[in-house]
Amino acid sequence: MASINARVRDRIWKKISEEWKSNAIMLFSSNSEQGYGIRSHGDPSREIMDFDGLLLMSKPDSKRDRWDDSDLSKSSEVDGSPFPDLSSFFNEKANSLLLETDLSNEP
Structure with missing residues (x-):
């Protein structure tokens, strides 16, 4: 370095x-x-x-290049991860936080 x-x-x-x-x-x-x-x-x-x-x-994920999305969701459940890649993980977390924020702001 x-x-x-x-x-x-x-x-x-x-x-x-x-x-x-x-x-x-x-x-x-x-x-x-x-x-x-x-x-x-x-x-x-x-x-x-x-x-x-x-x-x-x-x-x-090399599997991602070979299969369509339906095959990928099946394989990711077998591997123990509900998210096939990091991008979907962060998108899911962001959507979850937005939903929590919307619910807490309701009167």
Whole structure:
């Protein structure tokens, strides 16, 4: 891990994205709420997901590419997880919180 300025970091990333023949992920300090940023090049085994400014890494589900949604819901129940991916988990939580807020504001 090195501490370099943004100009050097951008030049390194430009060189990687132009000449690197493999996958790459760069994590770097930034002034964001999290304190870091993420860049990816190629087809890494992880996906960068942005949830209202919160950057998270997600591992794509290979089953998801092969089956339709009905097959996926069956397989996720077998695996013990009701959510096939992180996005649906956060959407479900957000909807639940909105419902709780609406119910508590009723007269």
